[in-house]
Amino acid sequence: xxxxxRKATCNSHGQDSSYFLGWQEYxxxxxxxxxxxxxxxQMGLAENQLSFDLLESWLANNPDAASFKRHGQxxxxxxxxxxxxxxxxxxxxxxxxxxxxxxxxxxxFDPNKLVLIAGATSANETLIFCLxxxxxxxxxxxxxxxxxxxxLKWRTGVEIIPIQCNSSNGxxxxxxxxxxxxxxxxxxxxxxxxxLITNPSNxxxxxxxxxxxxxxxxxxxAKEIHLVSDEIYSGTVFDSPKFxxxxxxxxxxxxxxxxxxxxxxxxxxxxxxxxxxGFRVGAIYSNDVTVVSTATKMSSFGLISSQTQYLLSAILxxxxxxxxxxxxxxxxxxxxxxxxxxxxxxxxxxxxKSNAGLFCWVDMRHLLSSxxxxxxxxxxxxxLYDVGLNISPGASCHCTEPGWFRVCFANMTEETLNLSMxxxxxxxxxIVATTTTTNHADTRGQRQLDRNSRRRSLTKWVFRLxxxxxxxxx
Amino acid sequence: xxxxxxxxSVVGLSNIAVSETHxxxxxxxxxxxxxxxxxxxxxxxxxxxxQMGLAENQVSFDLIEEYLEQHSEAATWGNGLxxxxxxxxxxxxxxxxxxxxxxxxxxxxxxGGRAKFDPNRIVLTAGATAxxxxxxxxxxxxxxxxxxxxxxxxxxxxxLRWRTGVKIVPVHxxxxxxxxxxxxxLEEAYSKAEAMNIRxxxxLLTNPSNxxxxxxxxxxxxxxxxxxxRKNIHLVSDEIYSGSVFSPSExxxxxxxxxxxxxKNSxxxxxxxxxxxxxxxxGFRVGAIYSYNDQVVxxxxxxSSFSLVSSQTQYLLASMLxxxxxxxxxxxxxxxxxxxxxxxxxxxxxxxGIDCLKGNGGLFCWMNLSPFLETPTKExxxxxxxxxLHEVKLNISPGSSCHCSEPGWFRVCFANMSEKTLRxALKRINDFMEKRRAADQGIxxxxx
Numbered sequence: 001x002x003x004x005x006r007k008a009t010c011n012s013h014g015q016d017s018s019y020f021l022g023w024q025e026y027x028x029x030x031x032x033x034x035x036x037x038x039x040x041x042q043m044g045l046a047e048n049q050l051s052f053d054l055l056e057s058w059l060a061n062n063p064d065a066a067s068f069k070r071h072g073q074x075x076x077x078x079x080x081x082x083x084x085x086x087x088x089x090x091x092x093x094x095x096x097x098x099x100x101x102x103x104x105x106x107x108x109f110d111p112n113k114l115v116l117i118a119g120a121t122s123a124n125e126t127l128i129f130c131l132x133x134x135x136x137x138x139x140x141x142x143x144x145x146x147x148x149x150x151x152l153k154w155r156t157g158v159e160i161i162p163i164q165c166n167s168s169n170g171x172x173x174x175x176x177x178x179x180x181x182x183x184x185x186x187x188x189x190x191x192x193x194x195x196l197i198t199n200p201s202n203x204x205x206x207x208x209x210x211x212x213x214x215x216x217x218x219x220x221x222a223k224e225i226h227l228v229s230d231e232i233y234s235g236t237v238f239d240s241p242k243f244x245x246x247x248x249x250x251x252x253x254x255x256x257x258x259x260x261x262x263x264x265x266x267x268x269x270x271x272x273x274x275x276x277x278g279f280r281v282g283a284i285y286s287n288d289v290t291v292v293s294t295a296t297k298m299s300s301f302g303l304i305s306s307q308t309q310y311l312l313s314a315i316l317x318x319x320x321x322x323x324x325x326x327x328x329x330x331x332x333x334x335x336x337x338x339x340x341x342x343x344x345x346x347x348x349x350x351x352x353k354s355n356a357g358l359f360c361w362v363d364m365r366h367l368l369s370s371x372x373x374x375x376x377x378x379x380x381x382x383x384l385y386d387v388g389l390n391i392s393p394g395a396s397c398h399c400t401e402p403g404w405f406r407v408c409f410a411n412m413t414e415e416t417l418n419l420s421m422x423x424x425x426x427x428x429x430x431i432v433a434t435t436t437t438t439n440h441a442d443t444r445g446q447r448q449l450d451r452n453s454r455r456r457s458l459t460k461w462v463f464r465l466x467x468x469x470x471x472x473x474x
Numbered sequence: 475x476x477x478x479x480x481x482x483s484v485v486g487l488s489n490i491a492v493s494e495t496h497x498x499x500x501x502x503x504x505x506x507x508x509x510x511x512x513x514x515x516x517x518x519x520x521x522x523x524x525q526m527g528l529a530e531n532q533v534s535f536d537l538i539e540e541y542l543e544q545h546s547e548a549a550t551w552g553n554g555l556x557x558x559x560x561x562x563x564x565x566x567x568x569x570x571x572x573x574x575x576x577x578x579x580x581x582x583x584x585x586g587g588r589a590k591f592d593p594n595r596i597v598l599t600a601g602a603t604a605x606x607x608x609x610x611x612x613x614x615x616x617x618x619x620x621x622x623x624x625x626x627x628x629x630x631x632x633x634l635r636w637r638t639g640v641k642i643v644p645v646h647x648x649x650x651x652x653x654x655x656x657x658x659x660l661e662e663a664y665s666k667a668e669a670m671n672i673r674x675x676x677x678l679l680t681n682p683s684n685x686x687x688x689x690x691x692x693x694x695x696x697x698x699x700x701x702x703x704r705k706n707i708h709l710v711s712d713e714i715y716s717g718s719v720f721s722p723s724e725x726x727x728x729x730x731x732x733x734x735x736x737x738k739n740s741x742x743x744x745x746x747x748x749x750x751x752x753x754x755x756x757g758f759r760v761g762a763i764y765s766y767n768d769q770v771v772x773x774x775x776x777x778s779s780f781s782l783v784s785s786q787t788q789y790l791l792a793s794m795l796x797x798x799x800x801x802x803x804x805x806x807x808x809x810x811x812x813x814x815x816x817x818x819x820x821x822x823x824x825x826x827g828i829d830c831l832k833g834n835g836g837l838f839c840w841m842n843l844s845p846f847l848e849t850p851t852k853e854x855x856x857x858x859x860x861x862x863l864h865e866v867k868l869n870i871s872p873g874s875s876c877h878c879s880e881p882g883w884f885r886v887c888f889a890n891m892s893e894k895t896l897r898x899a900l901k902r903i904n905d906f907m908e909k910r911r912a913a914d915q916g917i918x919x920x921x922x
Contacts, residue, residue, distance in 0.1 A: 005675075008612045008773045052559045059555055066550050066786075068542070076542070077535050082757040083601075083750075118600050118759075119565075122780045129637055130491040134616075155611055155637070155777070271565075278564040278785030280600070294491040298637070301604045305784035306757030 007155055018380065022390040031388070033415065041420045044390040046202065046358045047411035048236070048275035050332040054325050055274070058315060065314035068307070075310075082306040085299050087116040091313035095283060098316045099268060101323055102235045107247045115284040115295040116309070118302035120232050120269035123282035124151045124196075126298045127265060130291050131226050132158045132193040138228075139163050139181045139195045141173050143361075143397035143404070145202045152196070161185045161192070162398050167363070170352065171204050173197075173212045178219050194226030194263075195219065200233040200243065203397045203406035205357035207237055213249045221260045228265050235273030235326055238334035239355035262288040270312065272358060273329070279308045333358070333410060336417065340409045343421035347428045358410040362391075365403030367431065376402040387427045389420055490637055505859075505869040514867070516895060524899045527869040529684065529837045530890035531718065531754035533811040537804050538753065541794055548793045557789065564785040567778050569598040573788040576795035577762055581747060583801055584717045589729035591764060597774040598788070600759040602714050602748035604781035606633045606678075609744055609763060612773050613708045614640045614675035620710075621645050621663050621677045623655045625876035625883070627684045634678070643667045643674065646879050649842075652831065653686055654694055655679075660701045676708030676742075677701070682715040682725065685876045685885035686840045687816075687833030689719055692726045699731055703739045711745045717752030717805055719835035720813035732766065740766035749791070751837060752808065758787045812837065812889060815896065819888045822900035826907040837889040841870070844882025846910070855881040866906045868899055 003009065022044050031039035059066060068076040082088065089111070096109035117123045132138065134157025140148060142162035152158060163181040165171040178195075185192045195216060199208040208216075220227040229246040237243040246264055255261050266285040271277035281304055284295050316322050340360055341351050352361040368375040373395050380393040383405075394404035409417055505527050514522035542549060551557035564570065571593070578591040599605040614620065616639030622630060623645040634640060645663040647653040660677070667674045679698065681690040690698075702709045711728040719725040732740045745764040750756035760783050765771045795801060812835075819839055820830050831840040847854035852874045859872040862884075873883035888896055 004612055004769060004773065005615045005618075007615075008769070047563055049559070049563070052562070055562075056555050056558055059550070059558065063550070067546060068549065074539065076539055077532070080535065080538075080755045080757050081530060081532070083759075118781055118784075125780055130488055133488050133490075150776075150779075155780075276562045278562050280565075280782050280784050288487075290487055290491060294487070297632075300601075300632075301607050301637075302600050302781040303759050305600075305759050305787040307790065308784040308786050311786065 010154075018377070018393055018396045022380075022384055022392070025384055026390045031416065033413075038388065040384065040388045040390050041416060041423075042390050042411065043408045043420060044392045044406070045411050046272065046406075046408050047277065048272055048329070048333075048358050049411050050275070050336065051325065051329045052275060054321075054328060055315070058318070058321055062314060062318070065311050068310070079306045079310050082309075083303060085296050085303060087114075087304070088306065088309040088313055090317065091309040092116065094313050094316035095268075096285075097319065098322055099234075099285075101319070102273070102326060103243065103245050103248065107245060107251055109247070109285060113285055113287060113292055115286075115292055115299055116304050117282045117284065117295070117299045118280040118304055119277070119282040120230065120267055120271065121147065121151050121282070122280075122299075122302040123267045123269065123284045124148070124228075124230065125154075125156060126295050126302070127228060127267065127284050127286075127291075128152050128156045128158050129298060130294050131228075131265075132156065133191075134158065135190070136193045137161050137185050137190040139178070139185070139192060141165050141171075141177075141197055141201070143171070143203055143394055143399035145198060146392070146396045146398075148196075158193075159185075159188075159190055161188075161190065163195070164400055166401055167352075167404075170206070171201075171361075172209065173215065175215060175219075178215070182223065192223065192225055194228055196228040196230065197246075198230040198232070199246070200231075200237060200356035202233065202357065203359060203392065203394075204352060204361045205354035205359055206352065206361075207241060207243050207356050209241070210244050210249065213244060213246055214253075217246070217249060217253070217255070217260060217264070220263060221258075224259075224263075226263045226265065227260075228267065230267040232267065232269045233272050233357050234268070236330065236333055236358060237356040238330040238337065241355065243356070262286075262291075265291065273326075276312075279312070280304060281308065281312060336409045336414075339414070339417060340407065340421070343418075344407075344424065347421070347425040348432070349424070349428065352404075359406050359408040362405045362407050363403065364405055365401070367428070368403045371402060373402045379403075380405070383424075383427070387423050389423060493636070505863055505871070508863050509869045512867075514895065514898075516892070520898075521867065523863070523867045523869055524895060524902075525869050525890065526887045526899060527871045527885075528890050529751065529885075529887050530756065531751055531808070531812070531837050532891065533754075533815060533889050534804065534808040535754060537800075537807060538755075538794070541797070541800050542790075545793060545797075548790050551789060561785050561789050564788075565782065567775050567782060569596070569783065570785065570788040570792055572796065573792035574598065576792050577747075579798065580795045580801055581716075581764070583798065583805060584722075584752070585725070585727050585730065586722050589727050589733055591729070595764055595766065595771055597763040597765070597771060597778050598783045599761040599763060599778050600781035600783055601750065601756070602712065602746050602761040603629065603633050604759075604778075605746045605748070605761040605763045606630070606710070606712065607636075607638065608774055608777050608781070609710055609746065609770075610634045610638045610640050611777065612770055613710070613744075614638065615673075616640065617672070618675045619643045619667050619672045621660065621667070621674055623647050623653075623659075623679065623683075625653075625685055625873055625878035627680060628871070628875045630678070640675075641672060643672065644877055645677070648880055649831070649883075653683070653688065654691065655698065657697050657701060660698070664705060674705065674707055676710055678710040678712065679728075680712040680714070681728070682713075682719055682835035684715065684836060685838060685871065685873075686831060687836035687838055688831065688840075689725050689835055692731070695726055695728060695731050699728070699735075699739070699743075702742060707742065709743045711743065713745055714748045715751050715836045716747070717808065718812055718837060720809055720816060721834060722809065724834050729764075737766065742767065744770060752805075755791075758791070759783060760787060760791065815888045815893070818893070818896060819886065819900065822897075823886075823903065826900070826904040827911070828903070828907065831883075838885045838887040841884045841886050842882065843884055844880065847882050850881055852881050858882075859884070862906070866902050868902060 026040045026042050029039045031041045092111035096111045100108050137159040161181050163177045268283045270281040350363050392406040509523045509525045512522045514524040574593040574596045578593040581591045619641040645659050747762045749760040829842045871885040
């Protein structure tokens with residue numbers, strides 16, 4: 001049989017990574033509070049399930065929106081036929097206003113500069129198609145969302161060079177890290193076309209500081225490259241520091257009418273803030289006329305269902321509702337976040353201090369048998385198969401320091417979150433109880449000493465837990 | 475749909491971004507512009523341009539509206555919004571199982587049960603536009619080519635080539651044998667590609683054909699399958715208009731041929747479908763790839779992440795398409811109505827002295843104005859097209875935009891307007907032709 005394309009047969013779809021393996025294992029044995037209480041709890045999925053009731057109540061009070069009616073009149077035909085890639089005007093207007101509201105109305109957006117497309121996955125890929133050739137590169141601060149390896153590289157042929165960030169300064173993006181990444185690209189003969197940041201960050205769950213944003217803008221200005229800011233989590237900022245969008249920094253620095261103005265692009269989506277990943281609502285925002293025009297045409301390959309555009313246009317046009325939703329959603333996220341952080345603290349586990357997102361960036365370095373990614377994988381598997389939690393190992397996010405994990409908290413009930421925390425505590429307690437030293441030393445030497453005893457104790461713990469209420473095999 | 479004015483090459487964007495392969499500078503799109511600027515309206519603008527260049531199906535909406543009226547829970551996630559959360563969260567690229575099953579069943583019904591479709595081989599995409607591009611990414615590398623019989627849908631120039639870097643090599647068909655695809659034409663196209671050092675990866679067929687409005691005959695399909703097997707290439711059969719064939723017995727799907735051959739050599743065959751034409755729902759973005767090749771199914775599924783169908787829309791259509799009583803009635807009634815429209819337009823054109831290719835499906839007819847060209851050239855065709863657009867105020871699609879090798883043919887849509895509007899359009903054509911004949915006679919007499 002004649003083979004398929006190189007794209008079809010390569011591994012750039014990324015689905016052999018642990019990110020997807022954990023998912024698979026979860027699917028085989030998913031936790032259910034009634035039917036499978038010993039199953040795996042999914043904590044690797046950044047979904048927002050906290051505020052559906054608000055949407056449901058709105059839908060119950062506004063039946064027209066989902067029923068193809070406007071002021072009681074059917075507009076079914078109009079919507080069924082509407083495939084204009086410029087998008088439903090009312091929806092774009094409502095969406096840019098929502099985006100502005102999320103930014104405290106410190107900036108405003110022009111609906112004519114917004115391109116609708118089926119999800120941020122599609123938006124990111126489309127934007128890269130517009131900005132870079134196959135073989136060119138984008139710099140991304142690492143750790144970053146594992147999906148980027150597929151979304152930005154697979155069909156576009158574009159490379160990603162990580163901007164290495166680490167825990168020494170809270171994973172902030174430094175000038176030297178930027179320069180090093182750029183030099184790395186040059187060493188590999190790759191032309192850098194831009195920097196892509198996620199702000200708030202996935203997986204760090206922190207907002208990018210104004211200093212860093214300034215640094216980034218100066219960097220892309222000097223190098224004459226693009227800056228793509230994926231602000232998909234912008235509505236999830238629940239604590240200070242306040243979210244600062246790259247759009248605000250451009251305004252504050254009076255950069256309108258300068259060259260860099262046209263090279264800064266924003267990605268947005270309703271998958272995280274509104275918790276509607278199934279509806280495929282993404283957007284590209286750009287000041288560059290050609291980018292908007294090209295991306296608009298390209299959106300033909302991933303238009304948003306007009307049925308969905310209409311529904312969301314109705315929801316978001318109810319600005320009172322939208323405003324209240326944002327506030328209440330953030331309040332609930334904060335509560336969950338605080339729950340997770342304090343429970344983990346109770347188990348002797350700390351998190352990177354965060355103020356956004358649907359997850360925490362958790363420091364489990366002290367639980368590693370050695371300071372290596374093998375040990376991280378070992379720990380991840382243990383947590384997956386023995387503790388019964390699917391969390392995301394830092395390696396899958398291209399983190400350079402082993403031992404960090406992304407743990408989601410908004411895709412389950414409070415009860416389930418509590419249970420997951422109990423399991424973690426039990427796991428950690430049993431390690432602590434059986435090691436010869438309870439000192440969490442930081443030095444590699446000490447850890448290597450602990451390694452053998454911990455391995456023995458972990459084996460014991462695994463056996464013990466198995467004899468309680470778990471199946472011997474998972 | 476407004477036309478974008480392209481800026482000259484801008485520093486810092488990709489070649490794809492600044493290329494013209496999006497194809498939007500062709501007359502196909504210029505006609506849109508004229509329509510947008512002066513659209514016909516039965517009440518408010520009776521002298522406006524009538525849009526006959528848009529292959530939409532507006533003749534059977536009432537059936538769908540009635541269904542939705544009687545099954546309102548389909549649009550509101552069940553009673554009490556019970557299914558809302560699960561649906562809002564559902565982004566699995568396998569698609570809603572219920573919906574995939576419904577699509578498979580619908581496709582089977584359209585083919586009168588003459589072919590079976592396994593729901594697990596269906597990959598959902600946001601429209602056939604996405605499906606065709608995706609398949610091209612999966613089956614071919616940049617620089618490779620797909621063979622496509624002419625005339626073909628103008629959108630293919632963008633959909634199959636733009637971002638993929640794949641080329642199209644035309645397989646020339648013409649009116650001498652009613653545009654049937656011959657093995658000779660296939661071999662010629664293949665050799666031409668070889669001579670240019672271009673690797674052919676597959677043949678893309680649209681059956682029923684757009685713009686011709688005719689089905690591919692069974693013996694021809696057999697030959698095509700033999701050809702692709704001989705050359706060891708893929709066959710993509712875009713059957714987007716399969717439900718619009720006026721008489722069900724006249725459509726043979728590639729799937730039927732494969733089943734007759736016990737699926738031998740079927741791993742090279744992929745079928746594209748969509749609800750945009752048969753159900754008239756282009757806005758909902760529902761497309762599908764059906765592949766007999768496991769690796770293609772797996773890869774296409776992963777790639778479909780870039781163009782998933784809204785779960786809200788999948789939910790809505792799952793129950794409707796599973797309702798076989800509804801679908802049987804819909805398919806039958808829709809066919810009848812399209813047939814009636816087709817007969818109306820063909821009769822009206824004949825009255826005006828214009829012949830059409832004998833069609834048996836689709837939302838358009840293939841009209842022959844070659845006797846009326848000033849010069850039998852592409853320029854002559856475009857001049858006549860311009861006249862029809864600006865004087866007769868009808869936007870129709872010139873054959874050259876469909877890569878037709880014979881000038882003077884036009885695609886004219888008949889299902890995207892009311893019967894009343896169609897009659898207005900036919901009257902305008904009739905008046906135009908009468909005027910021309912009178913003018914010709916005037917010239918004739920004056921030269922005596």
